[in-house]
Amino acid sequence: MTIKDPETIHDVEGVPVHNVHRHDVVIIGAGLAGMRAAVEASDEFDVAVISKVFPTRSHSGAAQGGIAASLANEEEDHWEWHMFDTVKGSDYLGDQDVIETLVKEAPVVVREFEHFGAPFSRTSEGRIAQRLFGGHTKDFGRGGPVLRACYGVDRTGHVLLHTLYEVCVRNQVRFYSEFHALSLIIEDGECRGVVAWDIVNGGVHVFHAKTVMFGTGGYGKVFKITSNALANTGDGLGMVLRAGLPLEDMEFVQFHPTGLYLQGILVSEAARGEGGHLINGKGERFMEKYAPDKMELAPRDLVSRSIQTEINEGRGINGEAYVYIDLRHLGKEKIMHQLPQIHELAWKFLHVDCVTDPIPIQPTGHYSMGGIPTDIDGRVLLDGKQIPVKGFYAGGECACVSVHGANRLGTNSLLEASLFGRRCGKSIIRYLRENREFSDLPADAAVEAIKMVKRLLSSDGDEKIGKIREDLQVMMTGKCGIFRNEKQLGDLKKELRKLEERYANVRLDDKSETFNTDLLEALELGNMLEFSELIVEGAYARKESRGAHSRTDFPDRDDGEWLKHTLAWKKDGKISFDYKPVTITRFQPKERKY
Ligand SMILES: Cc1cc2nc3c(=O)[nH]c(=O)nc-3n(C[C@H](O)[C@H](O)[C@H](O)COP(=O)(O)OP(=O)(O)OC[C@H]3O[C@@H](n4cnc5c(N)ncnc54)[C@H](O)[C@@H]3O)c2cc1C
Numbered sequence: 001m002t003i004k005d006p007e008t009i010h011d012v013e014g015v016p017v018h019n020v021h022r023h024d025v026v027i028i029g030a031g032l033a034g035m036r037a038a039v040e041a042s043d044e045f046d047v048a049v050i051s052k053v054f055p056t057r058s059h060s061g062a063a064q065g066g067i068a069a070s071l072a073n074e075e076e077d078h079w080e081w082h083m084f085d086t087v088k089g090s091d092y093l094g095d096q097d098v099i100e101t102l103v104k105e106a107p108v109v110v111r112e113f114e115h116f117g118a119p120f121s122r123t124s125e126g127r128i129a130q131r132l133f134g135g136h137t138k139d140f141g142r143g144g145p146v147l148r149a150c151y152g153v154d155r156t157g158h159v160l161l162h163t164l165y166e167v168c169v170r171n172q173v174r175f176y177s178e179f180h181a182l183s184l185i186i187e188d189g190e191c192r193g194v195v196a197w198d199i200v201n202g203g204v205h206v207f208h209a210k211t212v213m214f215g216t217g218g219y220g221k222v223f224k225i226t227s228n229a230l231a232n233t234g235d236g237l238g239m240v241l242r243a244g245l246p247l248e249d250m251e252f253v254q255f256h257p258t259g260l261y262l263q264g265i266l267v268s269e270a271a272r273g274e275g276g277h278l279i280n281g282k283g284e285r286f287m288e289k290y291a292p293d294k295m296e297l298a299p300r301d302l303v304s305r306s307i308q309t310e311i312n313e314g315r316g317i318n319g320e321a322y323v324y325i326d327l328r329h330l331g332k333e334k335i336m337h338q339l340p341q342i343h344e345l346a347w348k349f350l351h352v353d354c355v356t357d358p359i360p361i362q363p364t365g366h367y368s369m370g371g372i373p374t375d376i377d378g379r380v381l382l383d384g385k386q387i388p389v390k391g392f393y394a395g396g397e398c399a400c401v402s403v404h405g406a407n408r409l410g411t412n413s414l415l416e417a418s419l420f421g422r423r424c425g426k427s428i429i430r431y432l433r434e435n436r437e438f439s440d441l442p443a444d445a446a447v448e449a450i451k452m453v454k455r456l457l458s459s460d461g462d463e464k465i466g467k468i469r470e471d472l473q474v475m476m477t478g479k480c481g482i483f484r485n486e487k488q489l490g491d492l493k494k495e496l497r498k499l500e501e502r503y504a505n506v507r508l509d510d511k512s513e514t515f516n517t518d519l520l521e522a523l524e525l526g527n528m529l530e531f532s533e534l535i536v537e538g539a540y541a542r543k544e545s546r547g548a549h550s551r552t553d554f555p556d557r558d559d560g561e562w563l564k565h566t567l568a569w570k571k572d573g574k575i576s577f578d579y580k581p582v583t584i585t586r587f588q589p590k591e592r593k594y
Contacts, residue, residue: 019205022438023048023174025428026194026209028181028236030055032157032414033396033421034215035164035173037378039116040425042171045432049168050176050196050207052231052520056165059217059229060417063157064268064341066131066149067113067418068411069106073127074147079103081140082148084587086412089135089299090405091547091557092589093249093565093582098376100585102403102412102419109419110150118163120152131338132273135299135409135594145297149411154270154341157414179205180520181235182449184212184243184392187442189382191392194239195449199520202513204450208441211428213393214240214372214380215421222528222535223365223481224473227259227266236398238527240372242448246384246567246578247531248400249370251538254408254548255482257303259364261322263349267342267361269410271325272296274338278307279324279358280315286323291594298594301407301548304363308482317360324358363482367408369548370538371400373567378424384567385580391435393428395420402565405582406547456522457513461505465522468502472528475499480536485553489540496533500573503529534568537575542566559589 025041027034030051038047051058070077082103087094114120114128121129130147138146152159168175178199185193185206193209216236220228237247257278258267272278278296280286290306291298298306311321327335327342332355335343346352346359372394373381378401379388395401396417403416475495479488503526510518544558545551564579 020208021048021205022208024209024432025211025213026050026207027213027215028194029058029215029217029396029398030175031058031060031215031217031396032160032164032417033424034213035161035168036418036421037213037215037393037395037425037428038173039164039167039171040422041428042168042173044429048174048176048207050179050181050194052178052180052199054177055175056161058161059232060157060414061161062229062266063414064154064266065270065273066133066151066156066411067110067160067414068133068136068148068409069110069150069415070103070148071107071110071128071130071150073123074130076138077146077148079106081138081146082106082136084140085136086403086409087587088141088592089407089409091407091592092559092563093402093405093546095402095583096585096587097583098401099403101376102416105419106415109415109422113160113163113418116163116167118152119159120150131270132297133410134269134272134297134303136411145294149273151270154268154339160414160418180523181239182452182523184239185442185445186243186389186392187439190390190439192439192441193445195446197453200515202516204446204453206441206446208438210432210435210438211391211393213378213395213424213428214398215394215396215417216398218368218397219528219531220365220367222472222476222532224477225259225262225264225362226365227256227264228365233524233528234368234398234531235524235527236394237371238530241530241570244569244571245380245382245389246373246569247370247534248373248384249402249538249566250531250534250568251542251549251566252369252406252547253365253535254300254367254369255304255363256366257300257307257363258325258361260345260349261360261362264364265345265349266364266366267325267346267359269300271327271339271342274334275330277326277329278303279326280310281317281319281323282315286310286315294594299407299409301550302594304482305550307363311362322360322362325361326358327354328356328358365477367413368397369400369402369404369406369408371398374399374401376401376423377427378420379427384578391431393424395424406549452523453519456506456508456519457511459506459508461507463502463506465506465508465518465525468499468506469521469525469528472499472532476532480539483550483552484539485551486540489536492536493533493540496529496536500529530570533575534570538566538568541577563589
């Protein structure tokens with residue numbers, strides 16, 4: 001077989017490859033990272049964006065609270081202060097050279113959004129409004145919280161995502177909506193495209209490209225209680241591992257303090273930024289014990305641990321696994337004006353009117369600090385350290401550049417996705433100016449992907465996808481959640497192997513090719529099983545507590561041994577590790593107190 005000619009239908013192992021498409025740039029993911037890169041690169045080159053959900057349904061659109069930039073629109077602020085907060089928030093694991101870039105370019109990126117037409121909330125003088133968020137402080141933490149989060153009511157992600165989509169349409173970016181990417185095509189250290197499944201019509205498509213960028217987002221769905229969308233299954237990480245590339249710092253997973261009880265749906269940090277209180281079963285504002293200075297506006301890792309400790313020690317509401325976030329004292333007008341979506345979500349999902357009653361909340365799986373190792377220009381690193389894979393880029397939540405280190409500050413992620421998406425776009429342009437020709441597609445480009453789909457469609461074992469996924473989520477939450485220890489992680493390692501064996505013995509009830517959600521869920525579960533082991537093995541290996549990684553058997557941070565990034569590979573089912581140093585420029589590590 002050959003898959004050289006565009007537009008021809010081919011037969012690979014008895015399965016038709018319906019089409020071969022060609023674009024200078026193929027981006028997987030239509031969140032802020034993917035679409036910001038598309039806006040940039042489409043100024044000069046032919047760009048296609050592939051997304052398994054309709055672009056504006058990407059999880060970026062669910063972001064509520066804000067995007068950080070030291071605009072100083074409402075009070076004094078400086079990029080150095082933003083940098084200090086981000087470094088300290090990261091528990092000193094963030095690379096300070098990239099953090100400096102993040103905070104210096106933040107105002108540019110936010111103003112560009114304004115020029116694209118994003119409808120930000122405004123100050124009375126008509127400037128972009130800014131609100132408080134956890135861990136963002138004045139004067140290197142000496143002067144209390146600072147207004148740094150730019151926002152559009154409590155729908156910030158929604159307004160930014162829609163703005164980018166409109167600019168993409170204007171720039172004639174080609175969207176392949178409802179295509180599920182299956183595998184990367186990498187040959188001789190160069191990325192030459194991707195293989196994807198057409199969800200609506202069925203069938204395998206090959207996308208031949210000069211450059212590929214991943215903006216495939218996070219993987220909250222490996223946890224039972226999560227704020228993440230159904231689509232957040234970390235497919236990009238699975239594809240990268242199968243291509244033999246490493247992942248970085250996978251043990252660092254953020255649990256957001258305030259998810260609606262039992263639902264996980266987010267109550268944005270904006271609720272605390274606007275003045276919300278956390279209350280335990282004894283009616284106490286318990287953050288006094290854990291972060292007397294910053295109270296509810298301490299960073300997320302600390303607040304989540306505090307809530308979980310209250311619950312574990314029996315001080316949840318009525319002894320149950322939740323506490324309250326109380327907004328009542330803010331008054332109806334402020335709630336309806338600044339936090340209308342939170343009011344709506346609490347009402348719709350818990351039947352609580354937060355104007356008159358406190359909202360039951362618990363910590364919820366939220367954000368992945370780790371991911372695909374890249375350099376400051378978004379180039380994916382073959383060895384995780386220095387050597388780029390030619391023509392392959394990643395940005396946003398799927399990538400690890402690493403600006404968040406061991407713990408991300410709220411509002412730094414919309415910023416990272418947009419800013420490094422933009423940097424990926426610029427770096428793709430530089431690459432394409434030098435590399436104008438398509439490299440050949442390898443003849444076997446689609447074979448592995450086709451085998452994977454074929455195996456699932458013809459599967460007739462006795463395991464169900466939904467049951468394995470449920471077991472995975474329950475185990476990951478119970479044994480690799482906010483608090484971890486050697487015994488539970490050790491057990492979990494073995495249990496995950498068993499889940500992989502069960503996955504090899506699944507049966508899909510739906511064997512059709514068109515809109516087969518059974519097939520999609522099976523592909524997603526395959527990816528989640530692929531990288532969950534790295535989260536657990538990384539957490540098992542890291543014998544310290546840092547940021548969101550909290551080991552009850554090693555409660556202290558250990559800079560002597562562990563001030564380093566984890567790199568992990570998975571080849572033929574075997575996991576191997578390497579480590580690389582953290583880049584430290586301005587701020588030497590010190591004890592992290594709030
Ligand atoms: C509820 C919620 C609220 C948040 N609030 C904030 C906030 O206020 N401020 C902040 O800074 N951060 C916030 N975050 C985090 C932030 O929103 C995300 O980290 C960021 O938006 C991720 O952007 P992204 O472009 O990397 O990925 P996403 O927006 O998640 O997009 C991923 C894209 O990849 C595509 N994709 C994935 N796999 C495949 C595949 N196999 N084939 C084809 N396409 C695929 C999807 O279709 C989608 O288009 C929040 C997150 C959540 C969940």
